[in-house]
Amino acid sequence: MTMNDQPIKTRRTLLGALRGSFLTGLVVVLPVGLTLWLTWSAIGWLDAWILPLIPxxxxxxELVHRFFGPDTTFPLRGVGVAVFLVFTTLIGWLARGLIGRSLMRQAELLVERVPVVRSVYGGLKQITETVFGQKERSFDRTCLVxxxxxxxxxxxxxASKAKGEIATKLPTQEEMIAVFVGLTPLTSGMLIYVPAKDVIFLEMRPDEAAKLIVSGGLVYPQSRDGD
Structure with missing residues (x-):
């Protein structure tokens, strides 16, 4: 190596170090930045949706000007979120009572009489009950198939054991389990029915399995065995 090659090697080493530092910075900054941006955007979206519904x-x-004077101003972003949380909690509290359950049944009977609305409402209700763990329909275990x-x-x-028409029409007498297999990089998946004896249950939580699937196998949960 000649004397002229030394500065070139030094520059390459410096550029490599800068590149590595930049990529490391991206790994640190992007998750935090995207989380803050998504949270801020979601708050703004809820405000834009809910505030027009308030008289x-x-x-x-208007309330700030009424109590603190017309010249008083301060950021009010997030008020729509607070209203949404209070309103949703109040509706949930009422729906859990006897009168609330009766009103909900009457409202659902009314919705079921409208053909298109009935299908949309039924699908959305099943999804929300599954996501938020109502009626024991949420994913509670993970597996390998x-x-x-x-x-x-x-x-x-x-998901659950095969039930109803699925259980009676499957050409086997074995116990079958419904398993949702996620696809990468698509945020979708496939529902398959697998013999229970062929399913290997895992210790990882459903949210950890979802991260593993979405990341394409890059984000592994911490082993329960300490490995």
């Missing part, structure tokens, strides 16, 4: 006399800015062919394995979320 003009009770708008946050041979998919899409023997010898290859996929991480799945255990």
């Amino acid at each position: 003009a006399a009770y708008q946050p800015e 041979e998919f899409p062919r023997a010898g290859t394995w996929a991480v799945g979320l255990v």
Whole structure:
């Protein structure tokens, strides 16, 4: 190596170090930045959706001017979120009571009489009940299943045992389990029915399995065995 090659090697080493530092910075900054941006955007979206529903006399800015003077101003972002949380909690409290349950049944009977609305409402209700764990329909276990062919394995979320028409029409007398297999990088998946004896149950939580699937196998949960 000549004397002229030394500065070139030094520059390459410096550029490599800067590149590594930049990529490390991205790993640190991007998750935090995206989380803050998504949170801020969601708050703004809820405000834009909910505030127009509040009567003009009770708008946050109107209340501030009424109690603190017309020249008083301060950021009010997030008021819509607070209203949404209070309103949703109040509706949930009422729906859990006897009168609330009766009103909900009457409202659902009314909705079920409208063809298109009935289908949309039924699907959305099932999704929300599954996501928020109502009626014991949420994913509570994870597993490994041979998919899409023997010898290859996929991480799945255990839904439930096969029931109803599915259980009676399946051409087997074995116990079958409904497993949701996620797809990467698509935020979707496939529902398959697998013999219970062929399912390998895992210790990882459903949210950890979802992260593993969405990341394409890059984000592994901490082993329960300490490995």
